[in-house]
Every structure is written in structure tokens, then in C-alpha cells.
Amino acid sequence: MKKRRMYFRMITASLMRRRSRMLAALLSIAIGATVLSGLVTIYYDVPKQLGAQFRNYGANMILTANDEKMSAAEVRKGTDCIDKEDLVGVAPYRYENVRINEFPVVAAATDLSGAQSTSPYWSVDGEWPSAGGELMVGANVAEKFRLKTGGDITVNFTPEDIETGDEPVADNSLNFKITGILDTGGSEEDYVYMSLEDLEALTGRAGNISIAELSVSADSEQLAAYAEKINKTVPAVSARLVKRVTASETTVLTKLQALVLLVTIVVLALTMICVATTMTAVVAERRKEIGLRKAIGASDKSIILEFVGESMLLGFLGGVLGTILGFVFAQEVSVNVFNSSISFRPLLIPITVIASIAVTAVSSLLPIRSATEVDPALVLKGE
Amino acid sequence: MFFRMIRGTLFRQWKKMLMIAFTIALGASLATAMLSVMLDVGDKVNQELKTYGANIKVVPKESSVLSELYEVQDGEASGAYLKEDELGKIKTIFWAFNIVDFAPFVNVNAELDDGTQAVVVGSWFNHHMELPTGEQLDAGIVSMRNWWDLTSGAWLDEQNQTNSNSAMIGQAIAEKQGLSVGDTFHVKGSAGDENFVVVGIFDAGGEEDDEIFVPLNAAQALSDLDGCIDSIEVSALTTPDNELAEKAAKDPSSLTVSQYETWYCTAYVSSICYQIQEVITDSVASPVRQVADSEGAILEKTQLLMVLITILSLIGAALGISNLVTASVMERSREIGLMKAIGAQNSSVSGLVLTEIFITAIVGGVAGFFAGFGFAQIIGRTVFGSSINMRPMVIPLVAVLVVLVTLLGSIPAVRMLLILRPTEVLHGR
Known part of the structure; x- marks a missing residue:
């Protein structure tokens, strides 16, 4: 029980003390999550909204x-x-x-x-x-x-x-x-x-x-x-x-949805990589800290656990923030483009949060691994 | 010395620099891809919307004055025709490039062997044209009626000479007459009669299901209408109407000279109509509102949607880049502290750091630009089956974006660098 409290204290303390760096990382995660939730919402809403536009073609x-x-x-x-x-x-x-x-x-x-x-x-x-x-x-x-x-x-x-x-x-x-x-x-x-x-x-x-x-x-x-x-x-x-209207509507709508899907995938992949590089940079910065911990006897496992926990917390906060921002974005798009509000998809909350936690955890895991392999003496000496 | 130091950083810390370059490349490629797609999506969607068929209909002047009402009443043609030999001129108007497709139509009332009256429509199927400009074009209803469902058989291939007596018939009339693909039927028009072979049966989901479609010349021969056509359907890429276009559509002469020029040189549906009327004698070209208006609305929405998505992804890219730039400079506080300790000026240190980052940014930006161009092509190929046109405008946009973002990203880094105290850093606090 005590150990767990200590663990949480270490995670939150490191977030609080390195406020500006962590805020920057949090921002990039939040942007990633925003893109995810916003574009996915748009992707699902586009057929409905554009379908309404297609009703301009008449009966x-x-x-x-x-x-x-x-x-x-x-x-x-x-x-x-x-x-x-x-x-x-x-x-x-x-x-x-x-x-x-x-x-x-x-x-x-x-x-x-x-x-x-x-x-x-x-x-x-x-x-x-x-x-x-x-x-x-x-x-x-x-x-x-x-x-x-x-x-x-x-x-x-x-x-x-x-x-x-x-x-x-x-x-x-x-x-x-x-x-x-x-x-x-x-x-x-x-x-x-x-x-x-x-x-x-x-x-x-x-x-x-x-x-x-x-x-x-x-x-x-x-x-x-x-x-x-x-x-x-x-x-x-x-x-x-009315075949002329229905057949054409299907063709155009399918294409448009494919376009939004593809754009979503490309944007998402790129933002995920951006998040990953940011996390890598954040961890790489702290090699010295890792070396110090190892020198006073911390095991590799405990270091990895702590860092991953920290980035997961970051991922969680970024994910929640991103979900909200993403919905706001999708709503803005919908109001501006289609003059109608968007339906909220509750399922997107857990998906976005879990995805951003997973991405941050995985992207920090790799640099932490390589950091723990370092000889503490070398790091502390400043080489 | 300055350049030696920069080279030193770039080569010795290549791993770190590579990561910055990579992030910038990612951001730049995202920006390039999204901007290219956004700028081209209008044209692409416009092409797709062509599946709704013609958005301009050209009829003879008299028939439009007498109104189609007359035809509705007694089913006879109005006696006014357009000239077939003028059709090629449609591709010579100012906006010729925007004319995607067109097809002439001539309607003939004919009698089948069992005495039933049927409408025989003569048209182009895939008529091959060599234009005066040297361009080649296959125009006709194969593409302008692409919502037709072929229930059996195939499209009539006009370029195959043996097909001059072929016909495509609607499924309703095929059912009534008991015709199927390969059957021959006899049609008697007011001036001639002919045997036709059914090559295709289509389901159009409308009036056309009761009609017989034959090549233009064959229909003209049936009622001695050589060189005459009833109407032309034109499918053109158009710009959504605005106030000017609406004003012009009512009366082009109400515009001022400069307004007139703007209108004439913009691909509004009304200006294209006007230009068609100029080249086709005694014709009235009018927009098919159902198609023309809806196209405008859908096009506008799609473009706006893409603009907003692009903005979101640009913000994402910008934040990613600036984040990393800040991080990478902060990491080097020890090195910078040392430089300051041995007497480097704030300005020269900032100059050094900024130059390094900009060199990296340029390398990353160029690489990212080409990668993004590739992404755009992938999107274009998969979604629309055609490549995305590169707009020259994208290059400066991406360049400005990369420079601006890198600069903004280095601001906190440089600020930190200025307030950095060498003793503290070197002491390790």
C-alpha cells in the first residue's frame, strides 16, 4: 500500500516539477487525441450530413x-x-x-x-x-x-x-x-x-x-x-x-467517405509519429536521472515501470483533453460546413483515451529500454 | 569558425539532428499532402458529380419560345432544329477545357411492326472527335448516362462500323415487345424504315425505359432529318454561382464592362451557357437547375470540410515540430553554458543554434515535401483513381509554414539560452 502511494507520488511529482516540458508533451498528445476523436467523428458523420446535402438533387x-x-x-x-x-x-x-x-x-x-x-x-x-x-x-x-x-x-x-x-x-x-x-x-x-x-x-x-x-x-x-x-x-x-439520383449519390458519397477515411489515416499516422518523437525526446532528456537511480540501486524494472506509468498518466490526461477538443472541433466543422450539430459518440471517449495511452506508453518504452542499458557510472560522469 | 562549429554539430550530433529533421519532414509532408488534396478536391469532386449527367441543356430558340408545352400536348417536334455540323464548336468556346462531355439528341416517333408507337432517340454513344485544337475526345451517352443499369448485353460501340444498325432499348419496351439481346426488330419512321439489332437492354429508372436508343445518323434517316438535332446535353465543370453570376444570368447586358469580363472569364454555369449560345446558331442554352445548383452546394461543403481538416492537421504538425525543436535546444544547455563561460556573446550563440536548426529544417522540409506529394498521390489514386495535380501555390505555403513553425518553436529555446547562467549549468544545478 505504501509502495503504491510512493509510486504515484513519484509519477505526479515528476510531472509537476518539470511542468513546462511536460505541458509541451501533454499538448502534443492532446493534439494527437484531438485529431483522432475529431476526424473519426467527422468520418462517421459525413455520410449523414452530406447525404442531407445530396437531397438537394430532389426526389x-x-x-x-x-x-x-x-x-x-x-x-x-x-x-x-x-x-x-x-x-x-x-x-x-x-x-x-x-x-x-x-x-x-x-x-x-x-x-x-x-x-x-x-x-x-x-x-x-x-x-x-x-x-x-x-x-x-x-x-x-x-x-x-x-x-x-x-x-x-x-x-x-x-x-x-x-x-x-x-x-x-x-x-x-x-x-x-x-x-x-x-x-x-x-x-x-x-x-x-x-x-x-x-x-x-x-x-x-x-x-x-x-x-x-x-x-x-x-x-x-x-x-x-x-x-x-x-x-x-x-x-x-x-x-x-429515381435511379439517376440514387446511383450517382452512392458513387459520390462512397468516394467522399473514402477520402475522409484516407485523410484521417494519414493525419493520424503522422500525428502519432509526432507524439512518439516527442515522448522519445522527453525520455532521452532524462538519461542522467535514470543513471542516478540505477547508481543508488533501483532495478531496471522499477525504472521502466515508473517511466511508463508517468507517460501513461500523461497519455490519459492528453486523451481526455483531446476527446473534448476533438468533439469541439467536429462540432465546429459540422456547424460551419453543414449548419447542423453533430451527434456525440460516447464510445469514442474510451477509444481515444486508450489509444493515446497506448501510443505514449509504447513510444516511451523504447527509449527507456535503451536508457536503462546504460552504465550509471558513465552517465553520471557526464559522457 | 562559425561554419566549422555548425558542421561539427550537424555531424557529431547527427542522431539528434536527424530526429528533428524527421519530425519536420513529417510535419511538412502532412502539410503538403493536405494542402494539395484540399486544393484539388474541388476539381475531383466536380468530376465525380458529373455522374449526375448534364448540367446544361441546349435547345433551338423557337422551341424554347414556343415552350415544350407544345410538344407535351401533341407529341410532335416543334419544327426547329440545331445543326449537327456545329456540334464541334462547343469545344472551341472560352471554357472549352471545362466541357467534359456532350451528346446531341434527336427524337423520332416511329412505329414498330405490331403497330405500337415508340420513341426512337438518336444520339452519340462514344462518338470519336478530332478537334481543331488537335485534341481527341470520345463524347456521348456512355458516360452521360452512366446511371443506366445494363440488365443484359453491352453498351453500343459506335466506333465499331458493324454497329451502325444496332440499338439499345429500355427494359420496359423490351419486356413489352419480348425482345432480348441479339434480336432484330423493324422500325418504321415517317421517311424510312430500318432493321435494328438489340445489343443492350438498360434499366434507367425513368421515362427512358420506354425508348429505343440508336446512333444519331440512323435516327435522322428514319424521318429525313439529316444534319438536324433536337437538343444537346452538355456536362461542364462549373464554379458555384455567386451574386454576380445570378445577376448576369438574368441579363448579361446589365453588367458593367469589368463585371462582364469577370463573369465571362469565370466558369459560371451561366457564362458557359452564354458562350455556347454564341457558337451554336439560334440556340438557347440553359442550366439544368437540379444538377447545376446541387453541384455547387455539395462542392462548397466538401471544400470547406477539407479546409477545416487541413487546418487541424497543420496545427498538429506545427505543434509537433515546435515541441521537438524546443526540447532539442534545451537539452544542450550544458554545451551552451560552456560556450557562454568561455566568452561567447548571446547573439552569436543564438545565431549558431538558429542556423543549425534552420539547416536541419530545410533538409527535413524538402524531404517532407516530396514525401507529402507522394501521400497526396496515394490519396488521389485510391479515392478518385486519378493523380492529384500539384499546385505551385503549395510550395511557398509549406515553406512559410516550416520556417514560421521552426522559428516559433525556437523562441522558448532562445529565451532560455539568453537567461542561462553559465556557472549554474556547468556546476550541474
Whole structure:
């Protein structure tokens, strides 16, 4: 018991007395540990965070009707198969032919906030419609009819399937306020967009959903699993993956993750070597002390034990410090780059601490070994 | 005498000096590798993002004014076409080097033997071009549709002459028509008919699954459209948009002369579009927002990520180096004390120590630079399958870093050296 107390006293005393040297060594160990915990956290978080960025490409899954009919409820049942956290957005679309100034135009009705999240790349000059009676028009339509944001417009719809006899069919018409002009570089520019409720009011009936776009944050395997699950649970709906988006996302994401992994390994290897050289220098400095101890009768084993214990204590402190700094670093990166906070991985604490203890212990072991082989008389004499 | 002493230290204490050089080399190699990767990662990721396909679409002016709506309504082409012989000009614009790939398309409505209507698309698969600049390029949908899954068969090889009557068909239409690889089918267009051999069946996960893809000339012959194309898809490396680019995209004439020059000479998607319109008669080139915008966002994030990781590793390298430099000087207090005791000036002792360290640092730094370059290449090869371009900018950056870090690392050492009292050191206290 006494012996152990003495041992700890010797270790801590040597750390305290040689404060500035040890602080420098501690700093380098802490930096090493920071790199380890920070980069590993980033490595694990990159796919998730970048995956969210890839959702900029828009929907990666579409739901279509199996037999021409798909109700909003069935779409909802389908989307319920996907974990809430993974589902970035759902936009069910219903298309109808309407008329503006007696010219036919395709009206797309959707859940507008859902469409905003499934198609983040849509560039809207003005605002997205938020209330009823508001309309967003595609750039081509706007050009054709010379429509401006803020203007008013009447949209007509001719009901087809209502029995009216010989009477001419009366048009349904509704007034809209144009809130924005849509520019996508695709065929969306030929449509006008409104909310599902408005289209229902305009057509006078609840229609079927033609297609639903889903933006799901998941890797390709998970996506395929979701698609299968939806196909199984909701027979009326057929879920398909947008291959162009999913296939490319997988390629790019794999490469990026490999890049971060490789960079982590290189940085880690180099910092570990830096820590090792620092420890070697720290030990080599103290050859004289070792010689003195040996001269007054200390065994090699006790010297090695003490020095290794000392460096392990150093490794432990550096590891703890590094874990904290590493998390702070990863958090900074995540906030700056991805605007979202990072999830803390408790498992990283023991891993980082143990790794830094192991590296410091091993890197001090080698120079101590060679130091203990020295003849004390020679060292003390100053040769 | 000064140099003899330095040489003496370097040779007699070579072990210690080697260790310092080694640490500096490690730090320098880390800095070199990270900086090279960081500076090149933008281009590399940009290349990877090309898998999303074209980010610019070129259509005839009339069709864009009449809008695609017209086509949607009756399924007929709008009657306006681009000229096939102008395609090569795309590779002559100011940003020609940034044009990675492009492919022309002509859509023909044709009838199959059983009376079903089908869309036949003529395009380039791996069209070989000899450019006026002497460059050679294989362009076409083999690389621009690389998300296609070939369910059976292979890509159509255009350079093989026997393939002029080959076709690739989508899996949906293949299923409906009961076609498989090697089968021959007959297609009747408005101006001609032809037999095609199926060489590949693909799963595109979209509308293209219902289409038939044939070489450009074969599709043109079907409806007498020699030299005409409907659209061009261009895949270009672009710089993420900023305010200037947004302003220019709306109306290039609203810019001042210097703004215009900056815009024109930057690879914004809008300036590349503008330049394409200049060389292709009566065309409208517009960015495919889905691809162009997302690319910008992802590129920016990746670069920022790499910058931050680089900063972290640079700090790590700097601390490692300065630590060791300090340690190595402190170790020599006895020697320095002796020098001071026999009358050496503070300035000459510091000069001696600093020179020694700098010589070591230069050796270590140069070695580390090349090692780091090697590391960067390993990263480039393993991750992207292509080598990392060396930016000249990295050399001064690493040099400044090494010098600065060594200098900072020697500050505590020199300070100690100045307050060192020879008697105490020599006495052994």
C-alpha cells in the first residue's frame, strides 16, 4: 500500500516539477487525441450530413399508381412505411388541364411545403404560395402570357364528366394571385402550381394523385428496402427509385467517405509519429536521472515501470483533453460546413483515451529500454 | 569558425539532428499532402458529380419560345432544329477545357411492326472527335448516362462500323415487345424504315425505359432529318454561382464592362451557357437547375470540410515540430553554458543554434515535401483513381509554414539560452 502511494507520488511529482516540458508533451498528445476523436467523428458523420446535402438533387423515390388510381390516403399509407427521421419531404402531385386566357395549361397541385423540400433546387422569383388562392407559374407560362409576380389571374376549368344534357358546360373559374415565377431549367417551367385544396375547389371534385415524389435520406440499400416495404404494404401504389439520383449519390458519397477515411489515416499516422518523437525526446532528456537511480540501486524494472506509468498518466490526461477538443472541433466543422450539430459518440471517449495511452506508453518504452542499458557510472560522469 | 562549429554539430550530433529533421519532414509532408488534396478536391469532386449527367441543356430558340408545352400536348417536334455540323464548336468556346462531355439528341416517333408507337432517340454513344485544337475526345451517352443499369448485353460501340444498325432499348419496351439481346426488330419512321439489332437492354429508372436508343445518323434517316438535332446535353465543370453570376444570368447586358469580363472569364454555369449560345446558331442554352445548383452546394461543403481538416492537421504538425525543436535546444544547455563561460556573446550563440536548426529544417522540409506529394498521390489514386495535380501555390505555403513553425518553436529555446547562467549549468544545478 505504501509502495503504491510512493509510486504515484513519484509519477505526479515528476510531472509537476518539470511542468513546462511536460505541458509541451501533454499538448502534443492532446493534439494527437484531438485529431483522432475529431476526424473519426467527422468520418462517421459525413455520410449523414452530406447525404442531407445530396437531397438537394430532389426526389429519389417516386410513388405511382398501379392501376391509374391512387388516393391521398394511400400515398400517406406508403410514406408511413418510412422512418420519420429519414423522410425529408413528400410531394403528392395531381395534374389537371386548365385554361388561362382560353389557352390550355397543365396545372399541378401539390402539398406546397412538401414540394419545397423535395425540390430544393427550384429557383422561385418571388415567393412560394402559402395561402389558398395563390399561384406559382412556370417561367415558360409566365413568358407566354406575360405574367408578373403580384398580378391577378383567372384560371378556368371545364368539367368533363358531368352530365349536362345539351346545355353547354359551364366553366368553373377561380381567381388567383401570382406569388412567384418558377425557374428550373426543366419541363416544370410549363406548369402552374397551386395547392391541392385550390385545385379541388376549381375542379369541383377530389381527384386522384398522379404521382408522389419522395425525398428520403438513406443509402441505396435502405432505399430499396423502403421501396419493397411500400410495394408490399400498399398494393395500389408502386414505389420506384429515381435511379439517376440514387446511383450517382452512392458513387459520390462512397468516394467522399473514402477520402475522409484516407485523410484521417494519414493525419493520424503522422500525428502519432509526432507524439512518439516527442515522448522519445522527453525520455532521452532524462538519461542522467535514470543513471542516478540505477547508481543508488533501483532495478531496471522499477525504472521502466515508473517511466511508463508517468507517460501513461500523461497519455490519459492528453486523451481526455483531446476527446473534448476533438468533439469541439467536429462540432465546429459540422456547424460551419453543414449548419447542423453533430451527434456525440460516447464510445469514442474510451477509444481515444486508450489509444493515446497506448501510443505514449509504447513510444516511451523504447527509449527507456535503451536508457536503462546504460552504465550509471558513465552517465553520471557526464559522457 | 562559425561554419566549422555548425558542421561539427550537424555531424557529431547527427542522431539528434536527424530526429528533428524527421519530425519536420513529417510535419511538412502532412502539410503538403493536405494542402494539395484540399486544393484539388474541388476539381475531383466536380468530376465525380458529373455522374449526375448534364448540367446544361441546349435547345433551338423557337422551341424554347414556343415552350415544350407544345410538344407535351401533341407529341410532335416543334419544327426547329440545331445543326449537327456545329456540334464541334462547343469545344472551341472560352471554357472549352471545362466541357467534359456532350451528346446531341434527336427524337423520332416511329412505329414498330405490331403497330405500337415508340420513341426512337438518336444520339452519340462514344462518338470519336478530332478537334481543331488537335485534341481527341470520345463524347456521348456512355458516360452521360452512366446511371443506366445494363440488365443484359453491352453498351453500343459506335466506333465499331458493324454497329451502325444496332440499338439499345429500355427494359420496359423490351419486356413489352419480348425482345432480348441479339434480336432484330423493324422500325418504321415517317421517311424510312430500318432493321435494328438489340445489343443492350438498360434499366434507367425513368421515362427512358420506354425508348429505343440508336446512333444519331440512323435516327435522322428514319424521318429525313439529316444534319438536324433536337437538343444537346452538355456536362461542364462549373464554379458555384455567386451574386454576380445570378445577376448576369438574368441579363448579361446589365453588367458593367469589368463585371462582364469577370463573369465571362469565370466558369459560371451561366457564362458557359452564354458562350455556347454564341457558337451554336439560334440556340438557347440553359442550366439544368437540379444538377447545376446541387453541384455547387455539395462542392462548397466538401471544400470547406477539407479546409477545416487541413487546418487541424497543420496545427498538429506545427505543434509537433515546435515541441521537438524546443526540447532539442534545451537539452544542450550544458554545451551552451560552456560556450557562454568561455566568452561567447548571446547573439552569436543564438545565431549558431538558429542556423543549425534552420539547416536541419530545410533538409527535413524538402524531404517532407516530396514525401507529402507522394501521400497526396496515394490519396488521389485510391479515392478518385486519378493523380492529384500539384499546385505551385503549395510550395511557398509549406515553406512559410516550416520556417514560421521552426522559428516559433525556437523562441522558448532562445529565451532560455539568453537567461542561462553559465556557472549554474556547468556546476550541474
